[in-house]
Amino acid sequence: MPGGPGVRFESMLYAGYTVPPFYDSLLAKLVVHAETREAAIARLVRALKETRIDGLKTTKPLFLALADDPSVQAGAVHTRWLEGWLETHAARLVPDLEP
Numbered sequence: 001m002p003g004g005p006g007v008r009f010e011s012m013l014y015a016g017y018t019v020p021p022f023y024d025s026l027l028a029k030l031v032v033h034a035e036t037r038e039a040a041i042a043r044l045v046r047a048l049k050e051t052r053i054d055g056l057k058t059t060k061p062l063f064l065a066l067a068d069d070p071s072v073q074a075g076a077v078h079t080r081w082l083e084g085w086l087e088t089h090a091a092r093l094v095p096d097l098e099p
């Protein structure tokens with residue numbers, strides 16, 4: 001799991017844990033902070049790239065794509081922004097979905 005200054009990973013997961021078939025989709029959360037938006041996004045990208053969760057699909061590709069989006073980088077988003085973004089960008093993420 002990622003770590004370091006400004007990075008927090010919260011979860012009840014542990015090595016060898018088996019996720020039951022009917023699980024809450026929020027198994028863990030990654031929180032980052034920094035002095036500037038740009039630094040926080042860079043820290044987020046680094047932390048996401050360090051994160052490895054095997055055995056199930058994650059939203060990691062989605063968050064990496066969002067971190068790379070100019071609107072997100074500029075802070076030009078609102079509570080309904082993601083819906084439109086997904087309509088135009090989600091298809092390219094499907095092949096990248098992990099396990």
